[in-house]
Amino acid sequence: MQAESAFQGTPAMAEPFARDLRDRPATIKDVAKLANVSISTVSRVVNQTGGVSDELTLRIEGAISALRYRSNGVARALRVNATRLLGFIVPSVANPTFGALAQSVEQTANERGYSTILCNSGGSVDNEVRYLRLLIKQQADGILFNSMGIYDQRLANLTNSGIPVVVVGRKIPGLPTTNVTTNNRQGAFDAVSYLINKGHRRIAFVFGVYESATALEDRYDGYKDALRQYRVPFDERLVVKVPNVLDSAEEAARRLIDSGVAFDGVFASNDLIALSVIKNLERMGFRVPNDVCVMGYDMIPFSQMRYPALSTVDSHLDQLGREATIQLIGLAEGMADNHSETVVKSEIVLGGTA
Amino acid sequence: MQAESAFQGTPAMAEPFARDLRDRPATIKDVAKLANVSISTVSRVVNQTGGVSDELTLRIEGAISALRYRSNGVARALRVNATRLLGFIVPSVANPTFGALAQSVEQTANERGYSTILCNSGGSVDNEVRYLRLLIKQQADGILFNSMGIYDQRLANLTNSGIPVVVVGRKIPGLPTTNVTTNNRQGAFDAVSYLINKGHRRIAFVFGVYESATALEDRYDGYKDALRQYRVPFDERLVVKVPNVLDSAEEAARRLIDSGVAFDGVFASNDLIALSVIKNLERMGFRVPNDVCVMGYDMIPFSQMRYPALSTVDSHLDQLGREATIQLIGLAEGMADNHSETVVKSEIVLGGTA
DNA sequence: ACGGTTAATCGAAACGTTTTCATTTTGGCG
DNA sequence: CGCCAAAATGAAAACGTTTCGATTAACCGT
Numbered sequence: 001m002q003a004e005s006a007f008q009g010t011p012a013m014a015e016p017f018a019r020d021l022r023d024r025p026a027t028i029k030d031v032a033k034l035a036n037v038s039i040s041t042v043s044r045v046v047n048q049t050g051g052v053s054d055e056l057t058l059r060i061e062g063a064i065s066a067l068r069y070r071s072n073g074v075a076r077a078l079r080v081n082a083t084r085l086l087g088f089i090v091p092s093v094a095n096p097t098f099g100a101l102a103q104s105v106e107q108t109a110n111e112r113g114y115s116t117i118l119c120n121s122g123g124s125v126d127n128e129v130r131y132l133r134l135l136i137k138q139q140a141d142g143i144l145f146n147s148m149g150i151y152d153q154r155l156a157n158l159t160n161s162g163i164p165v166v167v168v169g170r171k172i173p174g175l176p177t178t179n180v181t182t183n184n185r186q187g188a189f190d191a192v193s194y195l196i197n198k199g200h201r202r203i204a205f206v207f208g209v210y211e212s213a214t215a216l217e218d219r220y221d222g223y224k225d226a227l228r229q230y231r232v233p234f235d236e237r238l239v240v241k242v243p244n245v246l247d248s249a250e251e252a253a254r255r256l257i258d259s260g261v262a263f264d265g266v267f268a269s270n271d272l273i274a275l276s277v278i279k280n281l282e283r284m285g286f287r288v289p290n291d292v293c294v295m296g297y298d299m300i301p302f303s304q305m306r307y308p309a310l311s312t313v314d315s316h317l318d319q320l321g322r323e324a325t326i327q328l329i330g331l332a333e334g335m336a337d338n339h340s341e342t343v344v345k346s347e348i349v350l351g352g353t354a
Numbered sequence: 355m356q357a358e359s360a361f362q363g364t365p366a367m368a369e370p371f372a373r374d375l376r377d378r379p380a381t382i383k384d385v386a387k388l389a390n391v392s393i394s395t396v397s398r399v400v401n402q403t404g405g406v407s408d409e410l411t412l413r414i415e416g417a418i419s420a421l422r423y424r425s426n427g428v429a430r431a432l433r434v435n436a437t438r439l440l441g442f443i444v445p446s447v448a449n450p451t452f453g454a455l456a457q458s459v460e461q462t463a464n465e466r467g468y469s470t471i472l473c474n475s476g477g478s479v480d481n482e483v484r485y486l487r488l489l490i491k492q493q494a495d496g497i498l499f500n501s502m503g504i505y506d507q508r509l510a511n512l513t514n515s516g517i518p519v520v521v522v523g524r525k526i527p528g529l530p531t532t533n534v535t536t537n538n539r540q541g542a543f544d545a546v547s548y549l550i551n552k553g554h555r556r557i558a559f560v561f562g563v564y565e566s567a568t569a570l571e572d573r574y575d576g577y578k579d580a581l582r583q584y585r586v587p588f589d590e591r592l593v594v595k596v597p598n599v600l601d602s603a604e605e606a607a608r609r610l611i612d613s614g615v616a617f618d619g620v621f622a623s624n625d626l627i628a629l630s631v632i633k634n635l636e637r638m639g640f641r642v643p644n645d646v647c648v649m650g651y652d653m654i655p656f657s658q659m660r661y662p663a664l665s666t667v668d669s670h671l672d673q674l675g676r677e678a679t680i681q682l683i684g685l686a687e688g689m690a691d692n693h694s695e696t697v698v699k700s701e702i703v704l705g706g707t708a
Numbered sequence: 709a710c711g712g713t714t715a716a717t718c719g720a721a722a723c724g725t726t727t728t729c730a731t732t733t734t735g736g737c738g
Numbered sequence: 739c740g741c742c743a744a745a746a747t748g749a750a751a752a753c754g755t756t757t758c759g760a761t762t763a764a765c766c767g768t
Contacts (some may be wrong), residue, residue: 070726407717
């Protein structure tokens with residue numbers, strides 16, 4: 001009753017707009033009061049639901065910008081039961097493989113009106129579990145999960161608890177989820193076949209501890225497939241595991257060389273390992289590709305920022321991220337069915353190291 | 355009245371726990387009903403506020419796990435007016451500089467009970483604005499902003515609109531915010547001084563278009579400082595700008611070489627550029643460091659995954675991210691004052707390229 | 709045995725929206 | 739001129755919490 005009925009304000013008010021009353025952000029209620037309409041009407045113009053006369057629309061829009069009103073996403077989320085937030089769990093964004101993936105996921109999500117909560121699991125199942133819980137509690141609309149690929153009962157419970165989950169890059173054995181992967185086995189087969197066809201017979205397989213996530217086993221299988229196919233004898237001394245590459249660029253080829261086993265080619269389980277191998281080969285006086293050929297996997301951008309560029313298998317990380325995100329949003333919006341399986345195919349890219 | 359007053363369930367129920375009643379997640383109300391207590395009491399045991407008898411605590415905990423209750427973060431956020439979400443705006447996580455930063459930010463935030471919403475601005479001010487708006491609307495508790503460093507009136511409005519903002523890596527000229535940076539000028543000065551002291555006189559400065567974010571000007575100033583200090587003549591033909599390195603590893607040194615200007619050293623504005631320069635030098639038959647010395651800036655992990663490792667300036671990205679996050683949380687929780695300025699000092703690290 | 713203090717518990721309001729349903733206004737048409 | 743349908747608007751409930759103030763129960767010393 002006492003309230004001003006229009007919002008032109010007192011004549012004395014010279015500023016462009018009135019300062020927010022109590023220093024707290026304006027709510028829909030404030031807008032309604034200023035425009036002299038009901039809350040519901042304001043809501044309708046904010047959400048463009050229609051059914052509001054031009055006159056009121058104008059008045060309300062005036063009030064909104066006068067008060068600098070922004071609708072409160074949390075309140076909205078509570079009411080409509082959707083946050084438009086997606087969780088992305090990844091071993092480490094500092095790893096460029098996941099960085100590239102994250103980039104693509106974030107972008108795809110954003111195009112569709114979703115934002116992405118980033119979670120670095122550090123490769124521990126405990127952290128994965130912790131983050132899943134957190135995301136569920138925060139009411140994320142869906143979770144994109146690049147797991148270490150280790151099965152855990154708690155993971156099973158959480159991924160079955162109603163929230164849409166898409167596993168990207170690698171299936172978790174025993175977990176029936178929607179997943180999007182690369183055809184790792186075929187890609188590895190192609191890479192090793194290429195080396196063999198170039199005349200190499202002593203091809204090492206080097207992999208890191210850090211990377212169950214990158215579908216290690218499948219790539220290993222592809223390696224063995226190729227050997228078998230071309231009747232190249234398998235020598236387990238050529239299979240070497242190296243410590244975590246990212247955090248401390250460690251000696252990789254070292255062991256191989258030190259072991260004294262002859263080799264003329266290396267297939268690394270991913271580009272980072274490949275680069276590490278090359279570094280160490282060069283450090284010890286070998287030349288790539290003259291003395292030893294090296295191939296990686298994933299085609300991270302940096303593998304091409306050297307001379308010669310790394311020969312590798314492009315797993316189309318951007319496409320992988322995009323596809324996974326689309327699937328997830330489909331699930332979240334109820335227009336995709338669960339437990340589907342998508343495979344993005346990867347292909348050899350020849351740089352100069354093989 | 356009809357409801358069961360205890361939660362032992364019917365004898366027929368053999369499963370470990372009763373399925374959620376209506377397939378919707380259990381709320382605090384459900385727990386209260388099952389445990390036969392009031393909502394507020396449940397809330398107290400969930401939040402460990404204390405003041406609940408042992409007997410009730412036990413009963414309630416029983417109900418909670420029976421129903422698999424998880425408190426709804428959104429509802430809580432609405433009520434307490436805090437989401438424990440931090441926004442992190444960055445040009446691109448696919449860029450390892452920002453990947454490393456993001457990693458550190460996420461981890462630090464997480465240690466303190468916050469999660470991180472990742473936003474790739476793609477280097478456009480429009481996107482920066484869009485994301486700021488989004489984060490404000492989503493009621494983020496604070497925003498960490500690695501901007502492109504371009505001033506825009508809208509940025510000024512948004513960063514002044516009450517939400518805590520910390521600018522990391524680079525100040526935005528004209529924006530009075532809390533910021534955390536590296537002492538770029540000093541670092542660049544040190545790097546170039548080192549090259550000069552090694553006997554180089556024709557030192558190029560190479561930088562990319564993509565990177566206002568990395569405090570380009572300061573590094574350029576440091577470069578000029580060093581030249582001046584050691585009375586090395588400045589030659590603007592030695593200052594070259596290269597196209598975006600990340601998205602397409604483009605020719606960088608190329609122009610320099612093609613231009614025919616003599617040079618024996620290169621100081622790149624960041625590691626990515628440095629690697630690109632080296633790649634192109636090698637491709638054209640030059641040898642690093644024998645023919646040309648190259649130094650980078652930032653010390654991203656990959657710059658060390660080559661032989662010889664890149665000589666660079668370590669800007670301690672992890673520390674930068676950590677410090678910025680701590681500041682931001684301080685602001686968000688009202689226990690730090692605004693507009694402070696923190697400088698993390700960077701230092702030369704000698705690999706083998708200079 | 710009794711008032712008074714403390715501890716435990718509850719009821720209800722509030723956070724800022726969306727949405728359903730009822731109500732009012734408008735306009736068209738007989 | 740009046741009636742009815744359609745359009746525009748408003749009132750209020752609901753979303754799932756936290757938290758304040760009130761209520762009840764228990765206890766203790768005199």
